[in-house]
Amino acid sequence: MMERAEGGFKAKVQKFGSNLSGMVMPNIGAFIAWGIITALFIPTGWIPNEKFGSLVDPMIGYLLPLLIAYTGGKIVHGDRGGVVGATATMGVIVGASVPMFLGAMLVGPLGGFLMKKIDKVLEGKIKSGFEMLVNNFSAGILAAVLALISYVIIGPLVLALNNVLAAGVGAIINMGILPLAHIFIEPAKVLFLNNAINHGILGPLGIEQVAEAGKSILFMLETNPGPGLGILLAYMLFGKGTSKNTAYGSAIIHFLGGIHEIYFPYILMKPSLILAAMAGGASGTLIFSIFKSGLVATPSPGSIFAYLAMTPRGGYIGVLLGVLVSTIVSFLVASAILKVAKEPNDDISTAVNKMEEMKGKKSSVSHTLRDEEKSYKNVKKIIFACDAGMGSSAMGASLLRKKITEAGLDVEVINKSINDIPDDADIIITHKDLTQRARAKNNNAIHLSVDNFLGSPVYDEIVEKLTKN
Template sequence: MEQKGFRAKVQKFGSYLSGMIMPNIAAFIAWGLITALFIPTGWWPNESLAALVGPMITYLLPLLIGFTGGRIVYGLRGGVVGATATMGVIVGSDIPMFLGAMLMGPLGGYLIKKIDDLFQDKIRSGFEMLYNNFSAGILGAILAGFALKIIGPVVYGLNQALAAGVEFMINAGLLPLANILIEPAKVLFLNNAINHGILSPIGVEQAAETGKSILFMLETNPGPGLGILLAFMIFGKGMAKSSASGATVIHFLGGIHEIYFPYILMKPVLILAAIAGGISGVFTFSIFNAGLSATPSPGSIFAYMAMTPRGDHLAVLLGIFVATAVSFVIASIILKTTKEETGDLSTAAMQMEELKGKKSSVSDSLTKEETTKVAGNVNKVVFACDAGMGSSAMGASLLKDKFKKAGIEGIEVTNKAINDLENDADIIITHKDLTDRAQAKVPTAQHISVDNFLNSPKYEELVEELKSK
């Protein structure tokens, strides 16, 4: 029980880190592209455009993270205080303050929320704007000073210690062994805490100095998962084999690595294939001194190529290929030497949801209170999950395919994070443990709860209902 509780806390922490980073990935990619293109060792060196690199990594990216962290806690008001507090750690250090932003942003949002809870109801009519502006301004100033003098130096020391540990592993040739922890962590949904909490901040710092970092490829390499899916395409059985080809496209081209997790959960020994693939891939990257200019998100081969600096494309492709080949060979041996399947894909998918902290029931039938009957015209269906990428992307892909086969046209099917839901959605599909949050965010939409994004009878019922309209 204690282990499950600890895992749930780490997962929640990782999800929160992801919630601060993922909405700002476009800004990271913009910075990575500018770095790859215009620094002296880039594709088209340009001194004036390269001047953007420093200010963006020093100010823009940490402030965006701090604003997002505060906004998650307490809306725009929390975001403003969070960004103001983040400025303190930025000024108090000469390194990119991503870790400091991840701390000060949510702290600013939390404290202004508590202050409002205490005083907002006591403000006399006509003084609301005065209170709102000055309470947030005073708190922001206090937190910025506190961050400058106290939090900044502490985070700087922590960052230097982590960077020194990573540098030691690189110099000692031990970095590939990090995948012994990273690959199982991915399947257990602890990867966000590792990737966004440790690897990416240090990787960005390295990329600012050298134009690239190998740390961006430790967790995002699509090779290990691709090898396992290819093995299922050839040596798998039943539903796992028939679905592996589609999963391969989603994983390798779409960058949604979560799609291959259920295949490992069917046969947990396959984690050995993922670990071996990850180790061999990072070892190959290390030999050829390969790196990326920014984190590839999602972990698609297209994102990988876009974030690869000049001269590294062959080395990056070779690392992905080696990881794929190694994981494919080991996974193939495991599948060929195993007489029977240890479980089916739908059961593994439910197990995947449980690992994410969303307990699934065996039955996914409609309750008396819930129906997929559509009221009015439907123009947009949105799948929503915590991050708006993994589970929801898989569900959206499945429903798009069902709509296409049923001849249903003119309905947009997309996926988003719950925090990014808008009022333009006609139908919102969520895991049943997240439906209340989605309803609170968009009460005007029709909400459908499912136990399992990969296999729900409600999709068929929705298709039939839309066909009859």
């Protein structure tokens, strides 16, 4: 019972974090566009241009918050919720003197939620022929009322909260204890809260710092690829079995591709390695602080290429040195842990079940009896799902899609975020820590839990079963 309760609590925390990041992730392209324009055309940019630079303030003040609000409302109640949420957010935007990302993340979903409740009350009670009239006016009236309330009440409250958070972050930075944040950030990342931390918390606060100072160190706390690279390098030298063999490819995907989820299973396999991630993250942030480094926008994905693209003019030495130091420190700590490890046959499969000795295909996949009882006949759609639907799931989907194509099977393989898992999915593949949330979204499909999207034998098992059926 205790295990089930803990799993349920973790799933709820992941879901809350996913909802936060889910409002930002679909709009990352717009954030990057704003970051590029900022880096290039502001007075301290690479090629200052007053005309192009005039785009910066309207984008950060209106475009980005409205996109967040629309996405938040849409998550709750489709397009109607998105429209109401975005319109209502104008109230907090106009009534504030700082970018209202926090306000958008509150008012957007609130507008969608209230629209959903009103639609439910009106369902089946509208006379034939008046549906469009009632639907349009109910949305318009609610949006207008919420915009006024947001301007008068919600906006000032959010602004006060925003100022408190900004002051707190500023105090932590001034006190020089920002590196200690990794005591909390690194464990949360491994529990697949990385997108929630980066895009739901640090990103909005960082954007406000950019508006004032032209860069922010907050963009670098969760995204630094150094700690993960150091752990994977340690596995290359001191790992054993599958963990050693897969570390090479994982390091490339992590550091160059920016998919940090690829190294999480290596820590889950040996939880003491979280100390290496903490030490690497803290040391890197210390270097960033000493050199007063910062980025102009969130590097998404957290690739070294994205890091360099978001680095302002004159900031490359501090950024690169911070990544290098975090890699070295993480590598040294991880190496020490791996060298004194007691397990003679250390293997990444233990991330699935540390209590069992598994071999062959079972080492990288787990499924319940009810999944085994479901048929692989008439499978038409396979979904790879992760928190954001863009990183590890895209990589896994690409690998399986290639195998499906080579086998001549007519099966669609796509990647989605867990919140967007479709009802017509026949097979759903997730990391084991996310399977519970995936089941809650769609319990009719076959659910497969893997520990390593890069090298899981489950892909060959799926192809074999589909071919037989």
